[in-house]
Amino acid sequence: MRIIDLSAPVDAAGYEPDPVRHEVLSPRDGALHMSHEMREHFGIEFDPDVLPDGEFLSLDRISLTTHTGTHVDAPSHYGSVAAYSDGRPRHIDEMPLDWFYRPGVVLDLTDTGTGTINAARLEEEFVRIGHVPAPMEIVLLHTGADRLAGTPDYFTTFAGLDGTAVHALLDLGVRVIGTDAFSLDAPFGYIIEQYQRTGDRSVLWPAHFAGRLREYCQIERLANLGSLPRPYGFTVSCLPVRITGAGAGWARAVALVED
Numbered sequence: 001m002r003i004i005d006l007s008a009p010v011d012a013a014g015y016e017p018d019p020v021r022h023e024v025l026s027p028r029d030g031a032l033h034m035s036h037e038m039r040e041h042f043g044i045e046f047d048p049d050v051l052p053d054g055e056f057l058s059l060d061r062i063s064l065t066t067h068t069g070t071h072v073d074a075p076s077h078y079g080s081v082a083a084y085s086d087g088r089p090r091h092i093d094e095m096p097l098d099w100f101y102r103p104g105v106v107l108d109l110t111d112t113g114t115g116t117i118n119a120a121r122l123e124e125e126f127v128r129i130g131h132v133p134a135p136m137e138i139v140l141l142h143t144g145a146d147r148l149a150g151t152p153d154y155f156t157t158f159a160g161l162d163g164t165a166v167h168a169l170l171d172l173g174v175r176v177i178g179t180d181a182f183s184l185d186a187p188f189g190y191i192i193e194q195y196q197r198t199g200d201r202s203v204l205w206p207a208h209f210a211g212r213l214r215e216y217c218q219i220e221r222l223a224n225l226g227s228l229p230r231p232y233g234f235t236v237s238c239l240p241v242r243i244t245g246a247g248a249g250w251a252r253a254v255a256l257v258e259d
Contacts, residue, residue, distance in 0.1 A: 006140075006178075006236075006253040008223040010062070010069040014150030021063040027055035066092075066248040072100065072176075072240035073184075073218040077247035078211030085215070092249040093242045095217060099175055102138045104236035104255060105131060106228050110144040112159040116186045117141075119168035129231040135173025138236040142225035145181035149223065160186040163206030170214050178219030178238070178253070184208065219253060228255055 012022035025033060031048035034056050038044040048054060067073075075082060075089035082089040107125045109117055126132045133139050145158035158181035166184075169177055177184060184207040185191065194203040207218070219238050228234065235256040240249030 002257045002259060004224065004227055004255040004257060006222050006224050006238075006255055007070040007251070008146065008149055008221050010064060010250075011150065012062075015152050015154070016064075016068060017155060018065050018068070020068055021061075023061040025059040025061070027053075027058050030059050031056035033059070066243065066246055066250065067220070069250055070219065070221050070223070070238075070253050071248045071250045072238060073208075073211075073220060073248045074240075074246065075211050075215050075217070078208050081212070082215065083213045089211070089215070091244070092240050092246045093244050095240070097239060099136070099217065100138075100236075100238045100240065100251070102136050102176070102236060103134070103232070104138045104140055104228075104234050105129075105133045105232045106140040106142050106225055107231070108142050109159060110142060110226075112143060114157050114187060115159055115190055116162040117159050117165055118162050119164040122165050122168055131232045133169065133172050133174050136175060137232075138176045138178060138219075138238070139169055139174050140219075140222065140225055140228075140236070141177070141179040141181070141184075142228075143179060143181050144226070145179075146221075146223040146225070149221075155182050156187050156189060158182060158187060160184055161207045162186075163202060163210060166207045166210040166216075167214075170210070170216055175216045176219060176238070177216065178222050178236075180222040180225050181220070183220060184218045219251065222253055229257060234258070 012020040035046050035048040038046050074092035076091045143159050148154040185205045238251045238253040240251045243249050
């Protein structure tokens with residue numbers, strides 16, 4: 001079995017509209033910090049220089065949103081009220097883990113330019129690969145957008161699903177949809193231009209707002225989908241970090257491929 005990494009790194013050096021702040025305390029810094037904390041909180045004096053090489057442990061302090069890097073969006077991300085169940089969309093810590101360890105299907109949509117992908121285009125891909133996603137399979141959209149990761153273009157140049165495409169997948173019983181793009185919807189600028197041109201409110205973030213009507217999760221900002229050796233017949237693991245009350249959680253998404 002091979003494990004193929006489908007996750008994008010969290011890199012403070014890469015471009016982000018909401019920048020990542022990453023402070024690294026070296027093992028020497030950790031020794032000084034530990035000595036200070038012991039004195040301040042416990043009244044214990046400790047000379048850090050008695051440690052091997054004068055070092056203790058390193059420490060990373062990171063400030064970022066839950067939508068940075070590869071992450072899973074929970075239903076509560078889409079809105080405060082849902083049309084299903086008791087009307088309260090679930091947070092990421094409340095989602096069943098078995099949603100995120102399932103057979104996967106990857107759809108090659110790399111021929112799509114910036115804009116939206118509709119249900120008819122998905123149907124064409126189902127025919128091409130000879131497989132229609134089964135209930136609870138995780139569908140991954142290979143758009144090729146991850147080649148721009150770390151640059152401003154990553155956030156403006158990609159393809160997302162329209163409402164017909166999302167509902168078509170949900171009608172099949174899919175509950176987790178992933179993409180290598182910044183968003184499962186089209187870019188913000190594209191969406192606003194379409195709305196201003198047509199006045200049609202249905203073009204406003206239809207992929208996300210579908211989650212107010214039907215419960216499902218998205219995996220955004222995947223990577224390496226082109227490295228999958230076949231369109232189906234592999235397992236996806238994308239367990240989200242358990243953050244209480246959060247609308248998303250980071251995930252180390254991988255594909256498990258039996259050779």
